[in-house]
Amino acid sequence: MVGDGEEVRNKQVLARDYIDGNPKETDMYFNTSSISLKPIVGYGVAKVLESGHPDFKKGDFIWGVTKWEEYNLITMTESLFKIQHTDVPFSYYTGLLGMPGMTAYIGFSELCSPKKGEYVFVSSAFGAVGQVVGQVAKLMGCYVVGSAGSKEKHLSCFYLNKVDILKSQFGFDEAFNYKEEHDLDAALKRSVENLHINNLNEINEAKFLIISCIDIYFDNVGGKMLDAVLLNMRFHSRTAVAGMISQYNLDQPEGIRNLLSLVYKRIRMEGFTVYDYYHLFPNFLDLVLPYIREGRMANVEDTAEGLENGPAALVGIFSGQNVGKQVVVVARE
Amino acid sequence: MVGDGEEVRNKQVLARDYIDGNPKETDMYFNTSSISLKPIVGYGVAKVLESGHPDFKKGDFIWGVTKWEEYNLITMTESLFKIQHTDVPFSYYTGLLGMPGMTAYIGFSELCSPKKGEYVFVSSAFGAVGQVVGQVAKLMGCYVVGSAGSKEKHLSCFYLNKVDILKSQFGFDEAFNYKEEHDLDAALKRSVENLHINNLNEINEAKFLIISCIDIYFDNVGGKMLDAVLLNMRFHSRTAVAGMISQYNLDQPEGIRNLLSLVYKRIRMEGFTVYDYYHLFPNFLDLVLPYIREGRMANVEDTAEGLENGPAALVGIFSGQNVGKQVVVVARE
Incomplete structure (x- = not known):
């Protein structure tokens, strides 16, 4: 966690260039920086550390399009959702509930x-x-x-x-x-x-x-x-x-x-x-949350620990190496 | 026209066998008979000469699936419609209105x-x-x-x-x-x-x-x-x-x-x-009949006179010889 306005070391996964065909690990590289070049984006779960947006407050958890780096500065909130139900594992919001x-x-x-x-x-x-x-x-x-x-x-x-x-x-x-x-x-x-x-x-x-x-x-x-x-x-x-x-x-x-x-x-x-259908997200939650809470829906995830293992995990998807939803754990709460 | 119960000479177009590929004229032949073998079927307009069906009375005009013969004995009425509007040409019910x-x-x-x-x-x-x-x-x-x-x-x-x-x-x-x-x-x-x-x-x-x-x-x-x-x-x-x-x-x-x-x-x-949609036929008529009566819809037909010219007309369709809807005139009212 980071205090207000504090400068932090931010590890990122970046793409070297436009990737032609299936991605290879050598298409990506790591960077430690406090500014963004062009980090890869994907669906993620994050905790709000600072916010100027009325819908997202410090301490909230969100899911949506995030960047492959430890700390994200998010300016586009169209594909960002506040997590209302925290009694299910956060990682579900990258898969079953996302x-x-x-x-x-x-x-x-x-x-x-x-x-x-x-x-x-x-x-x-x-x-x-x-x-x-x-x-x-x-x-x-x-x-x-x-x-x-x-x-x-x-x-x-x-x-x-x-x-x-x-x-x-x-x-x-x-x-x-x-x-x-x-x-x-x-x-x-x-x-x-x-x-x-x-x-x-x-x-x-x-x-x-x-x-x-x-x-x-x-x-x-x-x-x-x-x-x-x-x-x-x-x-x-x-x-x-x-x-x-x-x-x-x-x-x-x-x-x-x-x-x-x-x-x-x-x-x-x-x-x-x-x-085109995110306005129906509440209907979706109404349908599946009760089933999840009753244990009637299974969620199988393949977890890679640490941003360092992100590139290999991404490459693995294209050869079917992942078992269920591929998740990369950047940090645990 | 034919009187009640009178035996009539009935010219028919029959298929010799299952037709493989585009039809050729030699796949079809003529027959004069009072019983049906396997005449070709298609959409046609006809006048009711006798009927035991409450919806179709002697003198009514109908359109629907008919056989390629001068007189049809129709037992299946699922695809048969009584012509309610006779102020437009009958042939329209094989094309624009059919x-x-x-x-x-x-x-x-x-x-x-x-x-x-x-x-x-x-x-x-x-x-x-x-x-x-x-x-x-x-x-x-x-x-x-x-x-x-x-x-x-x-x-x-x-x-x-x-x-x-x-x-x-x-x-x-x-x-x-x-x-x-x-x-x-x-x-x-x-x-x-x-x-x-x-x-x-x-x-x-x-x-x-x-x-x-x-x-x-x-x-x-x-x-x-x-x-x-x-x-x-x-x-x-x-x-x-x-x-x-x-x-x-x-x-x-x-x-x-x-x-x-x-x-x-x-x-x-x-x-x-x-x-699957014939129940919507009245909606269709409501839409197009006014346009037709106002002269705002054109209908182009290619007319072959006489059942004898039916086979050549059918063959012509597959090489794009017809100009608009191909109609075969069996008889005129």
């Missing part, structure tokens, strides 16, 4: 109008957004299938089965490891078929029902997975596109060949960004 | 929520649906650009400039012939730029504004055109997908590479079919 959770809520609950008993598929289901989509969908009485890239060697050198955790910790009904599937269409059909068999205990009926069974697709990845999902979507189904992470760093995006499904099956597909 | 007009209305007015001053692009703008989209958009105060395949040699052996007619007859602000453009992205940018120059008389301002200028895309064709349009859509823009005629008869659909625009620009894209 931007990723809101993204899940908006895409799933607002754009896809879920109904009890519907079939939901989430790609990148183990990510900070995906794990919330799956849990909210279950709490609303939907059936949920997720895909993840599992059995990655984790930073801490153990092997982690994300598919198992999706089912055991987050309550997904089915999950598969897309990296082990050469035919995503078949993987989707098999997962939904398994679900039906579990639900119906009637293999013949299930076989009949599995054709085009996805009512809601929460898309985080785009590309080949989206193309396969389109073949398996039901009439009047809905797709919320939160991201297309498989496509961002390609020289040329993959071609999607199954858009004819949009016409044949009257599918709605909508890209969105959470920034 | 399924194509309703398709235009639903996709444009219901799904795309147009606002005055917005920029609308319509592909296959000269088709039965496209010409209504363009006209409704103009009546709502939007700017409209259309694409068509122009300068086709017409059946009657004259050359027709569809692009000119879109502007002169249907009031489109700009139009281009996609068959003459090797770069659809550039054609779209140029068309919207021309529009802005016309509107603003300020070339510099126009140059600045042309980036991503389409608020609403009414898609009839899919494929390369859709891919180019995605590059030119504005933030929070909307696409209604009525059809993807460029893709139906390909062995493998073309890959769409610009779906990332959905995320970056928060675009909504929705496939639909008019069958």
Whole structure:
């Protein structure tokens, strides 16, 4: 903590230049300074040390867009929220209760109008957004299938089965490891078929029902997975596109060949960004806070201790090394 | 006309088999019979000669799904509408006032929520649906650009400039012939730029504004055109997908590479079919009938006289030989 007006040593993570493709650790460097060059920005939680803004007072905790440095001078408050509920861990406001959770809520609950008993598929289901989509969908009485890239060697050198955790910790009904599937269409059909068999205990009926069974697709990845999902979507189904992470760093995006499904099956597909919906944040809290307090929602985080480990943690995300939401602890209260 | 219970000679157009790819005239044949084999179906207008249905009485005129034969025995009435307004030509109920007009209305007015001053692009703008989209958009105060395949040699052996007619007859602000453009992205940018120059008389301002200028895309064709349009859509823009005629008869659909625009620009894209919206037909009539009676909506039809000319007319549609809505006159009242 720092006293009023006191000069402090401020460690920062800076980008050397515009980063082309996936970030590498060598694209970033450390600086100790009392002025800002161009530190990396991201969602963070912070304590207010001084403030001239009426909504944020000394001692308040906030979450929102912050810089990768120990002390932030924040002049833009559009994406800054005062933390009203401090009975949940602060780190939740970078994941379950922050931007990723809101993204899940908006895409799933607002754009896809879920109904009890519907079939939901989430790609990148183990990510900070995906794990919330799956849990909210279950709490609303939907059936949920997720895909993840599992059995990655984790930073801490153990092997982690994300598919198992999706089912055991987050309550997904089915999950598969897309990296082990050469035919995503078949993987989707098999997962939904398994679900039906579990639900119906009637293999013949299930076989009949599995054709085009996805009512809601929460898309985080785009590309080949989206193309396969389109073949398996039901009439009047809905797709919320939160991201297309498989496509961002390609020289040329993959071609999607199954858009004819949009016409044949009257599918709605909508890209969105959470920034347009922050006015609905109170509704989101009303929905999920009670579940969190009742212990009905899990939050899996991968914690890197110290700003020094931030670059490696960021690089790890792009190769799927993180387990759930990647958090960097700059300081503890 | 035929008296009650009288046996009549009934000419029909039948399909030889399942038609693979674009239909050829040799895929169809004529039959004279009093029983139905499998005549082709399509939207038609007919007079009721006998009826056991309380909603349709002898002497009524109806429009809806009918068979390609002189006399129809209609048992399914879900897609059958009694013609209430007989002061407009009957053929309008196969186009402007029928399924194509309703398709235009639903996709444009219901799904795309147009606002005055917005920029609308319509592909296959000269088709039965496209010409209504363009006209409704103009009546709502939007700017409209259309694409068509122009300068086709017409059946009657004259050359027709569809692009000119879109502007002169249907009031489109700009139009281009996609068959003459090797770069659809550039054609779209140029068309919207021309529009802005016309509107603003300020070339510099126009140059600045042309980036991503389409608020609403009414898609009839899919494929390369859709891919180019995605590059030119504005933030929070909307696409209604009525059809993807460029893709139906390909062995493998073309890959769409610009779906990332959905995320970056928060675009909504929705496939639909008019069958889900016929309950809104009265709203549609309320909107367009006054315009039609005031002479503010044009209707261009290509008329083939006699059921004998039906197969050639159907084949012509797939090579763009028809001028506006293709109508086959089976009998005149």
